[in-house]
Amino acid sequence: MARIENVTAFTDLYLPTINGVTYTVDLWRRYWSRRRGRMAVVYPGEDGYEPSSDEFPIRSVRAPLFSNYRLGTPTAPEDLAVPDLVHVHTPFTVGYAGRRFADRHDLPVVASYHTVLEARADRVVPRPFVRGMQRATRAFERWFFETVDCVVVPTAYAREHFFESVGADTDVRIVTNGIDTDFFRPVDVGAFRSRHDLPTDRPLVGYTGRHGYEKNLGELIDAVSGMDVTLVLAGDGPARVDLEDRAAGADADVRFLGFLEREDLPAFYSSIDVFGFPSPVETQGLVALEAAACETPVVAVDAGALQDSVIEGETGYRYPEGDLEAFRTALRLSITENDRLSSLCRRRRSMFSVDHAIDQLVTVYDELA
Template sequence: MKIIFATEDYYPLITGGARFERALALSLVKRGHKVYIFCPAQNFEDRQDQDGGTLIYRQKALPLPFYHKFTFSVLPGARIKKQIEQIKPDVVHTHNPHFNGLATLKAAKKFKIPILSTNHTMPENIFPFIYPLVPLRKPLYELIWKYIIWFNNQANFVTTPTQTGLNYLKAHGLKVEAKPVSNGINLEKFQPMEKEPLKKHFNLPNLPLILYTGRLDPEKRVDFIIRAMPQVLTKLNCRLVITGEGKDRQKIQNLVKKLNLDEKVIFLGFLPEEDLPKIYNACDLYVIASTAELQSITTLEAIASGLPVVASNLGALPELVRDGENGFLFNAQAELPEKILDIFSDASLKDKMSARSLEIVKAHDFSNTVKEYEAIYFKIRQK
């Protein structure tokens, strides 16, 4: 089967969506399918390249304001229409409703090609910068939701990573057939490992380590975690380890200095893919304070590595973090230090939560995700 992916963030970008899309594309190629990727280039020049048997059409692009290292394709409609005519795909799979997604959707509708839309998008992901604009916040938020729903209602079938995500879409007006399909996790790659050698690998101290890994962007609220540290440190000699990059990197580092936490917070920056399983296993607890997760691949990776998790009680995070079972949920920033300390103060509880994480993650085996998507492609192709 010939399958086109249309997306606005793809390898070598390291986002949850980009990593999922590439993993799915490479797995589909291994199962005998031909996969073509429409995504932005990193500069104002069209180009093609290959990756693991996939053919990537990088559409000329410009830097996207407000988003670290992101670009957006410039008027890709005519080029994408021509590329679709040449490829003659069996199905089109859009992964977000932005420039390439919209152009691909329109061309697929014109040529009567079946469309699967996977929704990874919430208004918070598109415009985190609207939140300071108090008078415009509500109308912009509602307008973005209307566009997301309009886009998805053009597809033949819609998926989203969680039931929470599907509930959001239906509450805002989704009409087409849809189901949740987990982003999934490679359980052979992410699994518990011995901690001490990995602490040495990253030159980390032999102390309790709290981890955040992912984008350093506003909706991730990494500042919540940093602000919890002074209270945590009054009762626990530990360190906070932060990996990743993003537009808030400097702001976060300034906050660390302001709170005199320079020696208590360790910034590892961007980590290559092969180091990700190692960093989870070098640490003891994963913390995520995000406002806008439709699943959270980093949380999947953390629980697959056997970590307990403290997470914000927002979005789809409660589907992965069962309060009191494999971690704790918090509603207000003031609750976060206590939740962290509760786990470290009871070794038996921490061990039970780690074991429960490993049980919960079994339902998210990536091999099942690939099979589910393959079944949907065949289903919409036959309609």
């Protein structure tokens, strides 16, 4: 079988922006170089980030409707070497440039399906236009993904949703995103707890990540109301002000830590007793894997990819969306069974690793060669 050595990834989302897509692209880039060859990355350039020799920023402007993101010009850098394969991570301007680049050089193309775009429609357009926006999104995605040789998705749920919602007639494979288990592991938490003045006399329930409305974090605040726990919310996003107002009216001790630097995340996960994850729109939910790799059980909504990512009774528990009493029961159970669940999380760490993801990626790439 032929081997794919050099890959070029095209992505509309990349560093210094921090989210699941940027994390995965950067992680794959670094680990691919250890295993095979080179994985160059083409992305919208932004001031304040110094690229390495295999990162190729292109001109960009602030994205309309999403001020935190950049919109790159749909072109490939002139000095970009021709690889063995193109991997497109997003279906927007830079992703489109990747498709054109692959066509020009007659290269195989893999595309990742990272995000359920239609779930964000109500945050982009007024309510009367949401259904029209969702239909347009599905039609665009169907067109885009039918032009590639293979689509990779991180979970079985994402694969099922892809066929049901996008409906593209193409080859779809499961390739887990993976996490860096050398980095995400149990660590000493004394300094972190002290710096953020976290209590030691009661269990801690926590969440870190984007504070978006689609993440449904208000349900987590409602669930801990009346419980003898402290809820610790790290991260930031458009819903934060509303969440702070909701927490102020709740019968709960809720702490907002704000954005945490990446090097603080293992200490955050290791500090909390349970990771609460009520988001029903995940295609994998990397933060759930990061928490479990730090041996912290997860209580997640029984929806989306979290049905696959959280193993019932092993890495945590799931509850029906909107059922606050079931949410509280699962939280209490995870606190009571913390030692047992932590031990099972430790046994599952190899399944979460990026090395496992690269093994799967190698198979997909080489088959296309």
